Amino acid sequence: MDEKLYRMDGNSVSPVSYSFFDTEDKLQALIAENPDLLLHELYSAEDISAGRRLFLIGREIGLRKSADDSASMWLDVLFVDDSGLPVLVEVKRSVNPEIHRLVVAQLINYATFARLWNKSLLQNGFRQNNGAEILAEYDTDSFWDTVLTHLREETYTMVVAADKINGELAEMLAFLDRKIPDITVCGVEVNAYEGLCTTRFIGNRASQATKAARSYKEWDATSLLAKCNEVRPDLAACTEKLVNYALGCGLPIHYGRGMIYASMDVSINGAWLYQIQSLDHDIGLFVSYANLSSKLGGALSPEQILEMFSPLGRDGHPLSYSMLYIKLRVSDLAAGDNLSVFLSQCDRILNIYREHSKSLIPPPALHL
Numbered sequence: 001m002d003e004k005l006y007r008m009d010g011n012s013v014s015p016v017s018y019s020f021f022d023t024e025d026k027l028q029a030l031i032a033e034n035p036d037l038l039l040h041e042l043y044s045a046e047d048i049s050a051g052r053r054l055f056l057i058g059r060e061i062g063l064r065k066s067a068d069d070s071a072s073m074w075l076d077v078l079f080v081d082d083s084g085l086p087v088l089v090e091v092k093r094s095v096n097p098e099i100h101r102l103v104v105a106q107l108i109n110y111a112t113f114a115r116l117w118n119k120s121l122l123q124n125g126f127r128q129n130n131g132a133e134i135l136a137e138y139d140t141d142s143f144w145d146t147v148l149t150h151l152r153e154e155t156y157t158m159v160v161a162a163d164k165i166n167g168e169l170a171e172m173l174a175f176l177d178r179k180i181p182d183i184t185v186c187g188v189e190v191n192a193y194e195g196l197c198t199t200r201f202i203g204n205r206a207s208q209a210t211k212a213a214r215s216y217k218e219w220d221a222t223s224l225l226a227k228c229n230e231v232r233p234d235l236a237a238c239t240e241k242l243v244n245y246a247l248g249c250g251l252p253i254h255y256g257r258g259m260i261y262a263s264m265d266v267s268i269n270g271a272w273l274y275q276i277q278s279l280d281h282d283i284g285l286f287v288s289y290a291n292l293s294s295k296l297g298g299a300l301s302p303e304q305i306l307e308m309f310s311p312l313g314r315d316g317h318p319l320s321y322s323m324l325y326i327k328l329r330v331s332d333l334a335a336g337d338n339l340s341v342f343l344s345q346c347d348r349i350l351n352i353y354r355e356h357s358k359s360l361i362p363p364p365a366l367h368l
Contacts, residue, residue, distance in 0.1 A: 005193050016193045021093055021163055027190060028091040030197075031161050032059050032077045038159060041188045041201040042087065053082040055134060058125035063113045073109055077161075080126070082138065084146030084257075086156040088114060094164035104172050107158055111183055115151045119144050119324060140270030141288050142254040149258035157184040165189050165202045177204060182259075219255040219262045221247060227262040227278045228330075238334045239283060242276055245343055249273075249350060268353050269295045273346055276330070283330040285342075290324050292349065297356045300349070308345045312338055 006013040021027040031037055035054035043052045057078040062071025077089040088110050092103060123144060127135060150156050160173060165187045177185040186203030219227075221243055228239045246253060246266040251273065256263030265275035271291035277284040289305040300308075306319065309326050312333070313319040320327040333339040 005196065005198065016196060019192045019194060020095075021192060024091055024093050027093060027161070027163060028059060028076050030192075031089060031091060031190065032056055035079060037190060037197070037199050038079070038087065038089070038161070038188055041199050042157065042159070042186070043081075051082065054079045054087065055082070055126065055138070056129040057122055058129060061117075061121070061125070063110065064116050065113055067116060073106075073113075075110055075114075078122075078125070080122075080147055084143055084150060086114070086147060086150055087159060088156060089159045089161050092160060092162040094162060094166075103160055103169070104176065107160070107176060107185065110158060111154065111180065114156065115154060117148075117151055119148060122147060141267060141272045141275070141291060142265055142270065145254075145256060145263060145265065145275065146258075149256055149261060149263070153182070153258050153260050155182045155259065157186070160187045161190055162187065163189065163191060170202050173203060217257060217259050219257070219264070221255075221264065224255065224262040224264050224276070224278070228276070228283050231278050231281065232283055232331065235283060235330050235334055238330050238339055239276065241339060241343075242274070242285070242330065242333075245346070246274075246276075249346075251350075268292060268349075271295045272325075273349060285328040285330055285333070287326040287328070288324060289321070289326050296349070296352055299352045299356055305349070308348070309342070311341055 005016045005018075007016050021030075033056075035056060039048065039052070039054045042054075057080055059077050061075045061078045063073045063075060064071055075088055076091040079087040079089065081087060090103060090106055090110070123139065126139065130138075158176075160169070162169075165173075170187060173185050173187050177183075184203075186201065189198075189200040189202060191198045191200075225236075225240060225243060229236045232239075243264065246264060249266060251266045251268060254265050254267065256265075256277070261278050263275055263277040265272045267273060267288075271294070272286060272288035273292065275284075275286045275288075277286065287305070287309060289309075290302050293300055293302045293305060306321060306326065309328075310319045312328060328342075333342050
């Protein structure tokens with residue numbers, strides 16, 4: 001090692017012996033179980049003082065090469081920070097011959113296919129690895145929307161964590177960081193000694209800060225409407241009514257921070273009553289029916305909420321939904337009286353929630 005570590009005892013010092021990780025699994029476990037090892041290398045002191053945190057999603061997270069495939073590669077460790085930015089970590093020991101030959105290919109694979117992760121996989125890992133206090137604050141539809149937006153827009157951080165990163169590997173990481181415009185690529189050395197551990201950042205902090213600043217856009221109602229009208233100008237009136245209802249119903253509003261896709265959601269205790277999201281060629285509308293049911297104290301089951309919105313199936317087809325969301329398009333609501341049906345069911349859910357919570361939420365604004 002280039003640097004030496006000494007233990008002080010008064011005016012005397014004694015060298016501390018370097019200790020190699022005898023398996024990659026031990027290094028991986030150390031990083032997964034101690035997020036602060038990376039936190040203090042990846043973020044500034046100002047960010048950490050302001051409350052920046054890293055949360056573990058899990059180890060050996062499978063990636064698929066298409067939505068229909070099973071996992072064919074595994075990321076060593078996945079974190080997400082408190083802003084919703086994913087941090088992908090590939091762990092290597094310096095004695096591993098792959099550290100130079102294959103690590104670049106692995107990073108490119110992860111960068112290519114991370115967008116295919118789904119919410120259920122990530123949320124389950126998050127719930128298994130974090131305590132009740134963290135879940136209460138961060139396990140919300142809005143938080144996961146931010147995470148998935150970063151993955152979809154390919155804005156995240158990739159880290160090679162190793163016990164030794166030499167000049168050749170550092171140059172490879174710097175090359176990837178320069179050539180991938182919206183993904184931060186860097187390294188963190190993790191060195192073990194007798195009862196001690198040290199870390200060192202390998203990368204371009206100026207580039208890291210620039211990319212972090214570029215990975216967010218602050219949307220609001222005006223800019224969201226402008227973006228949606230750009231995608232589907234023929235749906236402007238319908239989209240505006242949905243936005244106005246959200247603004248007038250008295251529930252918390254959250255705007256997405258993606259650079260490409262605009263989103264806005266209105267939620268009941270973190271569960272979407274609905275979310276509006278600009279897509280490539282349409283405008284999505286999502287109802288978090290499974291989470292909504294849990295927020296209503298059992299007054300409506302998930303099946304009952306699905307039944308409420310079932311008349312809105314596209315072109316006479318059954319309603320489209322996943323395990324978590326009802327999936328609509330604003331274009332579905334533009335036909336006939338579908339918009340009135342949709343908002344009437346939202347009124348019904350709101351009234352049940354007010355009765356259940358006995359809250360002082362003001363009545364919804366008129367939307368007809």
